[in-house]
Amino acid sequence: MLNVDDSLHSFYFRDPPILHAPVLPIPGQRSQEAKDSGSWVPTPPKYMRQTFSTFCQFWTLAQEIAVLYLGKCERTLAERVPLSFAESKYQKLLAWTNTIAESMALNDHSPAHVMIFHMVIRMFYPFIQGTAAYSHQKLHSFSSDDSSATAIITASLNQLKRLALLFQKRHPSRMWAILVNPPLVQLGDVMLNRRLRHGPDRRLYFLLCLRTWIEMYQSYAVCWDVAKGFLSRAMRDGVMSSVEAKELMTELLRRGVHHKVPEQAMSSIVIDYDLAEGNLEVARVKVLAERFDELALYDEFTTGT
Known part of the structure; x- marks a missing residue:
């Protein structure tokens, strides 16, 4: 569990990654040594498969991956x-996916936790930035x-968009x-990334994310800052007007009216990965969320809305 928690924090909070993976057996799996000795290995509950x-x-x-990607280094991500390395790790991940249990395969009846598992990957991200000359280089x-x-x-990304859409469609928000x-x-x-080419569905999937956070805010107060931070980004980058952003914030507040002081549910998760390359702290959700009123006022002055 330590490895799961620390690795997740490394990727999404940019905490320093652990240098060595734990050597304890994974719950539900028995090492050869455990099999030979007949020792007990904890088994997850059945509903988790x-x-x-x-x-x-x-x-x-x-x-x-995190050790090299997220370790302390003065060079940019694409440089270091x-x-x-990315290609070899991607091949390793592909080979590993062929070994996972059949119950983890995606199908029309996949439970929510299986779909969440499949909604992951960003290893090649540094190589698609505009300054990376080898972003289109063939992988041999x-x-x-x-x-x-x-x-x-x-x-x-296309798979992630599809999964996010199916997740909302198949599973009620209480799940x-x-x-x-x-x-x-x-x-x-x-x-919202300005360096990437976006199709006509850009706004659709951004709103899909926002709608999910609004729904989740009923149960998770931390989604207040996440939604507000992304709305700040959308106004900053000209993707959304202050009028629309304020309407969504009003709905967010209505959904979580039982959260007495939503601002107290703070998070330091990074939500602007490009900005984080130059200044990690200003790319965190709390900092961007706190700029909402400033950006809304600026939009009103410049657009007259």
């Missing part, structure tokens, strides 16, 4: 992470002619868990 064990396996792989371990970091992240927040933060960040 293999989700927790699979998450532990995934975050063990992710920890290897070789494309060959793949046979396809269009295999590049850009092609992979585009395919991953949503806060673990769905990290992939939604990733999707929301990409939809």
Whole structure:
């Protein structure tokens, strides 16, 4: 559990990653040594199936990535992470997905926690930034002619958009868990990223993320800052007017009227990954959320709305 928690924090809070993965057996899996000795291994409850064990396996792989991606270094992310490293780790992840339990496969009846598991990946992100000359460079371990970091992240993003839509459609809001927040933060960040090419569905999926946070705010007070922070970004980048942003904030407040002081539910999660490369602290959700009124006032003065 320590590896899952620390790795998750490393990717979404930018905490220093742990240098070595835990050596204790993953719950639900018995090592050869445990099998030989007949020792007991804790088993997750049936309703979770293999989700927790699979998450532990995934975050063990992710920890290897986090050490290089998120370790302290003065060079930029694209400069310090070789494309060959990202490619090798991506191949390792692909090979690992072929070994996961059948119950973890996506289908029309997948439970919410299985869908959340599949709503992950951003390893090739540094190679699609405008300054990365090798973003379209062919990956030699793949046979396809269009295999590049850009092609992979585009395919991953399309899958994430589809999963986010299906998740809302198939599962009532009372079944949503806060673990769905990290992939939604990733999707929301990409939809507002000015360096990326966006299709006509950009606004649709950004609003999908916002609607999910508004629904989740009924149960999770921390979604106040997440929604408010992304609305600040949307106004800052000209994606949304102050009028629309204020209307959504009014709805957010209405959904969570039982939260007496929503501002007290603070978070330090990073929600602007481009900004974080230059100044980590100003890319955190609390800082961006606190700029909402300032950005709304600026929009009103400049647009007259």
